[in-house]
Amino acid sequence: MKTLTDVLSQVEQYAAAELRPRAGRFEAQEAIPREVLQGLAKHGIFGATLPTIYGGLALDPIQYGQLTEMVGKACNSVRELLTVHVSLVGESILRWGTGEQKQYWLPKMATGEVLAAFALTEPEVGSDANGIDSSYRQEGDHFILNGRKKWISFGDLADLYLVLASRGDEMTAFLVDSTMTGVSTTKMSNLLASNASHLAEIHFQDVEVPLGNVLGRVGGGFAYVVNSALDHGRYSIAWAGVAIAQEALDGMVTYGRTRRQGGRVIGAYAEVQQMIAEASVNIHASRALCIAAGQKRRDKHPDAVIETTMAKYFTSKMAMKVATDAVQVFGGNGFSREYPVERLFREAKALEIIEGTSQVLQPVIAQHALRTCYQQGWWRA
Amino acid sequence: MSTHEKIRHYIESNLVTFDASEAPFTDDDNIFEKGFLNSMFAMQMLTYIETEFNLTVDNDDLELINFSTVNNIVGLIEKKQRGRSSA
Numbered sequence: 037m038k039t040l041t042d043v044l045s046q047v048e049q050y051a052a053a054e055l056r057p058r059a060g061r062f063e064a065q066e067a068i069p070r071e072v073l074q075g076l077a078k079h080g081i082f083g084a085t086l087p088t089i090y091g092g093l094a095l096d097p098i099q100y101g102q103l104t105e106m107v108g109k110a111c112n113s114v115r116e117l118l119t120v121h122v123s124l125v126g127e128s129i130l131r132w133g134t135g136e137q138k139q140y141w142l143p144k145m146a147t148g149e150v151l152a153a154f155a156l157t158e159p160e161v162g163s164d165a166n167g168i169d170s171s172y173r174q175e176g177d178h179f180i181l182n183g184r185k186k187w188i189s190f191g192d193l194a195d196l197y198l199v200l201a202s203r204g205d206e207m208t209a210f211l212v213d214s215t216m217t218g219v220s221t222t223k224m225s226n227l228l229a230s231n232a233s234h235l236a237e238i239h240f241q242d243v244e245v246p247l248g249n250v251l252g253r254v255g256g257g258f259a260y261v262v263n264s265a266l267d268h269g270r271y272s273i274a275w276a277g278v279a280i281a282q283e284a285l286d287g288m289v290t291y292g293r294t295r296r297q298g299g300r301v302i303g304a305y306a307e308v309q310q311m312i313a314e315a316s317v318n319i320h321a322s323r324a325l326c327i328a329a330g331q332k333r334r335d336k337h338p339d340a341v342i343e344t345t346m347a348k349y350f351t352s353k354m355a356m357k358v359a360t361d362a363v364q365v366f367g368g369n370g371f372s373r374e375y376p377v378e379r380l381f382r383e384a385k386a387l388e389i390i391e392g393t394s395q396v397l398q399p400v401i402a403q404h405a406l407r408t409c410y411q412q413g414w415w416r417a
Numbered sequence: 418m419s420t421h422e423k424i425r426h427y428i429e430s431n432l433v434t435f436d437a438s439e440a441p442f443t444d445d446d447n448i449f450e451k452g453f454l455n456s457m458f459a460m461q462m463l464t465y466i467e468t469e470f471n472l473t474v475d476n477d478d479l480e481l482i483n484f485s486t487v488n489n490i491v492g493l494i495e496k497k498q499r500g501r502s503s504a
Contacts, residue, residue: 132476260460260463263459338465341457341464407433408430
């Protein structure tokens with residue numbers, strides 16, 4: 037019987053052999069090949085955090101974070117699939133699904149037979165998730181869903197969508213099969229990054245969704261499903277930042293030890309070492325933040341949400357800085373697609389935007405500090 | 418602390434305001450309509466209740482009304498605790 041360590045070790049080997057060398061090609065081809073998805077499925081990662089009764093690996097949050105780093109270091113788009121399939125949709129069904137919904141969807145998701153995407157964002161709605169325009173109305177034993185979603189990672193590939201739609205002031209989450217009549221997608225291309233992540237617009241035209249496909253309660257879409265899904269998403273993105281930064285540091289160190297200028301390898305210059313030192317410290321700090329958030333998540337501590345928010349905020353900005361420095365170390369070669377650092381640079385930028393922009397998260401973090409760090413008469417103590 | 422005190426304390430410690438006295442709320446005030454809590458609070462409150470009181474809140478109990486006032490939250494917790502002890 038395989039232990040968890042065996043599984044993670046095999047995923048690491050698979051990522052090193054099949055993902056890392058091909059990540060740039062996936063991006064250029066704007067797709068992750070089907071056989072790669074099948075290879076990932078064999079290792080069970082599509083059910084990473086799902087309980088074993090559904091065929092999952094039952095990874096705890098820290099183990100899942102380590103898996104995310106491992107995969108994200110090799111290929112950011114495959115990591116993105118983990119984020120949407122496992123963190124955003126899998127965790128949502130596990131938390132809010134009925135017994136029937138869990139029995140039906142989770143085993144299929146764990147094997148990768150069904151791939152899932154999270155359909156919240158719209159052409160006119162990004163950070164203000166409470167203001168979505170997609171709508172639903174009830175007609176007899178089903179809901180009629182109409183609307184248009186945009187920027188949906190793996191929207192072009194997924195078999196199942198977790199769709200958020202509104203009716204007046206209430207928002208509800210629906211599980212929508214991509215083969216339902218009235219569902220269509222338009223693949224998005226020529227993006228700054230994530231071109232292999234099958235981003236798509238999804239159109240819902242009078243889609244008949246059975247009442248049994250509501251996830252959670254009617255009207256409970258925003259307060260519970262969206263907020264908890266984005267919380268899981270932010271945890272995944274936090275580790276994604278560590279992954280990109282570590283890959284960028286590996287790149288700048290390797291380049292720094294081989295590239296010669298002025299008779300010396302450039303890694304011997306203090307200016308390069310300064311960037312390497314900054315990156316090393318910041319990556320260690322980021323990973324520590326992620327592990328701390330993971331421990332709180334594992335223990336179901338109420339502060340898990342804010343610690344996850346802080347980890348996502350910090351690591352996404354840190355990844356951007358480290359990737360920027362990596363391009364700097366590579367100099368002119370940093371501009372070339374022959375070297376992966378330009379891709380890491382582009383991919384890092386996306387982390388500062390998705391699952392809550394840095395600017396959206398700042399007031400949340402500030403409010404937490406304003407509540408918890410206030411010491412009346414502090415200067416007189 | 419009683420259940421009531423714990424719930425009030427948890428809400429007060431999560432108010433988005435510089436001065437708790439600026440955000441008075443009674444045990445029957447709708448805490449979400451007061452505007453002193455951020456959008457993530459409903460989920461945080463759910464996690465807090467489940468962890469602090471060792472309960473599982475089912476989908477059927479997830480109406481916002483159950484979490485909208487101190488008294489409603491306390492009522493939900495006591496209902497779940499009664500259900501557990503009679504099971």
